[in-house]
Amino acid sequence: MQCHHYDAARCRSCTWIELPYADQLAAKQERCRELVDPFGPVDWLPAVASAEQGFRNKAKMAVGGTVDAPTLGILDPGGVGVDLRDCPLYPASLQAALPVLAEFVTLARLVPYDVPTRRGELKYVLVTESPDGELMVRFVLRSSEALPRLRKHLPWLLAALPRAVVVSANLLPEHKAVLEGEQEVVLTERATLRMRINDVDLHLRPQSFFQTNTAVAAALYRIGREWVDAAGPRSVWDLYCGVGGFALHVARPGRAVVGIETSTEAVASAEQSRDDLGLADVRFAAGDATAFALGAAAAPDLVVVNPPRRGIGPALAGWLEESGVRDVVYSSCNAASLARDLAAMPSLRPRRGRLLDMFPQTGHYEVVVALSRD
Structure with missing residues (x-):
């Protein structure tokens, strides 16, 4: 991508702009492999590339x-x-x-x-x-x-x-x-x-978060749906659910889905989407993901987590390790925090992984891994 603002040193936000796009993708894939493979073995699927420019919504x-x-x-x-x-x-x-x-x-x-x-x-x-x-x-x-x-x-x-x-x-x-x-x-x-x-x-809603790259976000939700359906759970939690992207994509008749998010505006957005779709088996609630899990009477078959850069942290990772949850789909924008969380739940092994280039021209990315219990 060529940018006259970068060339004139007016803006240097695109820190990887001088790196050819194929090299950007390769470097991000290598970083994810380096951090996640020790917990595998992982079947890495082809990366989801983005348009190099004009992608921000x-x-x-x-x-x-x-x-x-x-x-x-x-x-x-x-x-x-x-x-x-x-x-x-x-x-x-x-x-x-x-x-x-x-x-x-x-x-x-x-x-x-x-x-x-x-x-x-x-x-x-x-x-x-x-x-x-x-x-x-x-x-x-x-x-x-x-x-x-x-x-x-x-x-x-x-x-x-x-x-x-x-x-x-x-x-x-x-x-x-x-x-x-x-x-x-x-x-x-x-x-x-x-x-x-x-x-x-x-x-x-105005204060709801959504991924900045619509096309790649759509691919992320399709991957999540495919992996969840392959696991065939009867019950799913979507923790850090935002406006319900994963929860609404994986909803099926007879499958109980619960989405948890701290933002009340995001939850209201998710509930409106659910009602429009007529999904009777989907429920959303505002709250802390870790507190919700630790206070639940029973664990679901599968958990989707899509945390901020800091990851899910030791408390939730420890709960997942001990919970008996069979499968986890973990979407991360920071493979370093993902690796720390994987180390805290050794019984849940990453089986598949896929890089999604949500943020071309920078070192940022999204990576999604499917975990299952040994």
């Missing part, structure tokens, strides 16, 4: 500049805005929305937040695009001061950018390095963005 744009000339992109080390509206990681359809949003910033007088002086209102513009081309747009503000202007000019935005079906304001009053605050104000009639993934419609 979400733009996280820090706002800089001035209200009359805003920048959407990143901030340099001095807090000055660097405009990246034409970043090649975004598809053309997502890029096309960004000038309209910049114009709206000026129209609604959303003063960009200046990090060095801690003045201004608008910190970020977050845009997510669905496979159908619909958009969720979120304005991350320091306070509610700009809300009346957002509401006043919202009709203009919806007319200029009719694909924006969900628009919200997120309030982040603290001066700290986080992307969003706890309070969300939805400004449109619709509150969820529909993501058509394989044969499942997932609903995203």
